[in-house]
Amino acid sequence: MKELLAYFDGELPGINAFLEEEARKLNGLVSDVALHILGSGGKRIRPMLTILTARALGYDRDDYLPMACALELLHSATLLHDDYLDDADMRRGSRAAHLVFGRSETILAGDALLALANEMGARYGKARLSAVLAKGIMDTAAGEIEEIGFSRNPALDRETYMDIIIGKTARLIETACRCGAVLATDDAAMEEAAAEYGLNLGIAFQLVDDALDYVSPSSETGKPEGGDLKEGKVTLPLILLMEQADEVAAEELLDALRERRLSAEQCTDIVTQVRDGGYADRTRDEAAAYVQKAKDALGPFPDCPELTVLRQAAEYVLTRTK
Amino acid sequence: MKELLAYFDGELPGINAFLEEEARKLNGLVSDVALHILGSGGKRIRPMLTILTARALGYDRDDYLPMACALELLHSATLLHDDYLDDADMRRGSRAAHLVFGRSETILAGDALLALANEMGARYGKARLSAVLAKGIMDTAAGEIEEIGFSRNPALDRETYMDIIIGKTARLIETACRCGAVLATDDAAMEEAAAEYGLNLGIAFQLVDDALDYVSPSSETGKPEGGDLKEGKVTLPLILLMEQADEVAAEELLDALRERRLSAEQCTDIVTQVRDGGYADRTRDEAAAYVQKAKDALGPFPDCPELTVLRQAAEYVLTRTK
Numbered sequence: 086m087k088e089l090l091a092y093f094d095g096e097l098p099g100i101n102a103f104l105e106e107e108a109r110k111l112n113g114l115v116s117d118v119a120l121h122i123l124g125s126g127g128k129r130i131r132p133m134l135t136i137l138t139a140r141a142l143g144y145d146r147d148d149y150l151p152m153a154c155a156l157e158l159l160h161s162a163t164l165l166h167d168d169y170l171d172d173a174d175m176r177r178g179s180r181a182a183h184l185v186f187g188r189s190e191t192i193l194a195g196d197a198l199l200a201l202a203n204e205m206g207a208r209y210g211k212a213r214l215s216a217v218l219a220k221g222i223m224d225t226a227a228g229e230i231e232e233i234g235f236s237r238n239p240a241l242d243r244e245t246y247m248d249i250i251i252g253k254t255a256r257l258i259e260t261a262c263r264c265g266a267v268l269a270t271d272d273a274a275m276e277e278a279a280a281e282y283g284l285n286l287g288i289a290f291q292l293v294d295d296a297l298d299y300v301s302p303s304s305e306t307g308k309p310e311g312g313d314l315k316e317g318k319v320t321l322p323l324i325l326l327m328e329q330a331d332e333v334a335a336e337e338l339l340d341a342l343r344e345r346r347l348s349a350e351q352c353t354d355i356v357t358q359v360r361d362g363g364y365a366d367r368t369r370d371e372a373a374a375y376v377q378k379a380k381d382a383l384g385p386f387p388d389c390p391e392l393t394v395l396r397q398a399a400e401y402v403l404t405r406t407k
Numbered sequence: 408m409k410e411l412l413a414y415f416d417g418e419l420p421g422i423n424a425f426l427e428e429e430a431r432k433l434n435g436l437v438s439d440v441a442l443h444i445l446g447s448g449g450k451r452i453r454p455m456l457t458i459l460t461a462r463a464l465g466y467d468r469d470d471y472l473p474m475a476c477a478l479e480l481l482h483s484a485t486l487l488h489d490d491y492l493d494d495a496d497m498r499r500g501s502r503a504a505h506l507v508f509g510r511s512e513t514i515l516a517g518d519a520l521l522a523l524a525n526e527m528g529a530r531y532g533k534a535r536l537s538a539v540l541a542k543g544i545m546d547t548a549a550g551e552i553e554e555i556g557f558s559r560n561p562a563l564d565r566e567t568y569m570d571i572i573i574g575k576t577a578r579l580i581e582t583a584c585r586c587g588a589v590l591a592t593d594d595a596a597m598e599e600a601a602a603e604y605g606l607n608l609g610i611a612f613q614l615v616d617d618a619l620d621y622v623s624p625s626s627e628t629g630k631p632e633g634g635d636l637k638e639g640k641v642t643l644p645l646i647l648l649m650e651q652a653d654e655v656a657a658e659e660l661l662d663a664l665r666e667r668r669l670s671a672e673q674c675t676d677i678v679t680q681v682r683d684g685g686y687a688d689r690t691r692d693e694a695a696a697y698v699q700k701a702k703d704a705l706g707p708f709p710d711c712p713e714l715t716v717l718r719q720a721a722e723y724v725l726t727r728t729k
Contacts, residue, residue, distance in 0.1 A: 111549075111552075112549055112552045112553055112556065113556070114552050114553075114555065114556040115552055166514060166515075166518060169514075170510070170511045170514060170515070188492070189492045189555055192488060192491075192492060192514060193488075193492070193548070193551065193552045193555065195518075196488060196517075196521070196548045196551070196552075197545075197548045197549065197552060199518070199521065199522075199548075200521075200541075200544045200545040200547075200548040200549075201545060203525055203541045203544060203545070204541040204542060204544070204545045206541070207534075207537050207538040207540075207541035207542070208538075209534075210534045210535075210538065211534055212529075212531075212532045212533055212534040212536075212537060213532075214534075215529050215534060215537030215538075215541070216529040216530075216532065216537075218529075219522075219525045219526040219528070219529035219537070220526060220529070222522045222526070223519075223522040223523060223525070223526045225522075226515070226518045226519045226521075226522040227433075227434055227519065227522075229515065229518070230433075230434045230436050230437055230515045230518075230519060231434055231436075233436065233511055233515065234434065234435070234436045
């Protein structure tokens with residue numbers, strides 16, 4: 086992981102300074118909200134992937150920050166709207182923006198960040214870039230909506246679950262990689278390879294997130310333990326557990342989730358069953374298969390330092406503990 | 408106005424069918440919200456202006472609907488978020504979407520329409536088009552934010568008022584015209600002429616709207632009479648009235664607006680003063696000057712049926728009563 090860490094160390098200051106600069110330019114009503122969400126310790130995985138993909142495919146100009154950071158702004162915009170609509174209290178260990186700054190400020194900051202992300206992508210005067218970004222924004226909005234629909238009417242259904250994690254997470258990471266490729270080259274096969282890497286990496290990323298939700302102490306993640314279950318969210322560890330349970334128990338659980346009447350004791354009991362039954366580990370195993378697919382997708386990439394880092398980034402997704 | 412009406416009659420069915428088709432394709436959670444706001448009788452001025460500008464500048468392909476309708480979707484997205492954040496009860500004589508469909512549905516429908524608008528503009532594979540649209544979205548989001556900031560801390564200041572009506576209304580109408588021009592031609596001077604027409608038309612449009620708010624019966628506008636004042640909004644008719652009042656009265660009014668403690672009687676009294684003092688009419692006079700600027704901007708346009716209609720559209724803005 087040495088090369089990955091060195092790359093992050095090299096790029097992070099530039100990314101963070103650029104994000105802060107753009108957030109400060111926004112109207113005073115929303116710039117503090119933008120600074121709050123952007124300053125709350127995101128991993129900057131999306132900008133890093135755009136930069137790595139662009140560099141790996143030969144982009145040597147130094148004007149990549151608007152494109153790379155557009156994806157982080159878009160991600161932050163969805164967090165602001167999601168946390169407000171979920172009535173979330175916390176985000177990355179800090180109070181959620183809508184509780185600090187208010188409803189209007191938070192909704193409008195999300196709108197502004199979405200608009201700004203889009204505008205930053207348009208700065209390159211490249212139609213394909215705008216088209217990829219537009220589709221990424223569209224997919225992400227659709228994924229957000231699908232997830233909220235699913236949380237109101239949950240099912241223990243792997244296919245729907247996969248659709249949702251692709252929509253809410255993987256498409257945006259795919260878009261980050263696709264944008265990097267389009268910045269560097271007009272080669273459609275290379276763009277598809279980058280997209281395939283990003284999509285599979287994104288799926289793995291969310292699978293690991295959903296596994297960590299059951300096994301990682303809240304002191305590390307900054308989120309409450311078993312938080313997904315408490316919020317009524319069905320994720321793969323729970324689906325795997327319920328595949329082993331009898332039908333009546335599964336139906337009862339679904340009813341309880343739908344009606345939001347799962348007690349704290351029931352939650353703790355299910356979290357324990359998921360852990361002890363090894364269903365979080367099995368979710369990680371699934372993630373490992375997608376990480377392998379992501380690495381395989383890099384086949385057509387030229388041999389270069391960034392290729393090593395992209396492979397390490399895929400490994401990192403699997404080994405992270407928060 | 409014969410040609411204008413004929414043009415609307417010719418294009419409206421296509422615009423409405425296309426908008427409905429796109430709204431129906433959205434996720435079930437938000438498509439009803441989109442159909443509600445799109446079906447609530449908007450005038451489709453933005454799509455019409457895109458079509459007219461494109462046609463006037465020689466665009467003869469029949470694939471103009473996504474671009475034209477993108478502007479209407481963007482406009483609808485801002486209405487959804489605005490009405491929710493304003494706690495508005497009514498929109499165009501119907502119940503506001505958030506009261507019919509709920510908070511999450513309305514916020515997310517706004518996000519989806521914004522994303523869709525952007526995606527529709529990207530369908531043409533033309534970088535300049537995406538850049539113009541991206542800037543239009545950015546300006547509109549900024550204008551929305553500025554207006555809400557202003558409503559919390561109102562001033563009786565013409566310059567700020569002009570900034571706000573440009574941001575919240577005129578930039579989007581400018582964008583509609585600019586998009587039509589870019590669709591048709593790479594001639595930057597023609598794009599600027601179209602933009603100048605749209606910007607001035609948009610300013611006039613909002614000035615008339617703000618005048619109508621004081622003089623048009625609510626049965627015609629579908630909005631409560633003197634609604635802006637009741638919502639604490641400072642518009643030009645009020646600024647003109649207060650320019651004649653003494654400073655103490657003006658300060659008292661501002662304080663009352665800021666603290667939302669204007670009584671129904673005070674509102675009625677001010678509305679009467681605005682009417683009887685002719686301040687709504689003077690606002691219309693200002694609008695007439697912008698209409699003239701809009702018509703003048705059409706100078707470089709080639710002589711064609713659409714030029715006649717664009718001129719009539721400018722006149723219509725001035726004569727409308729709702």
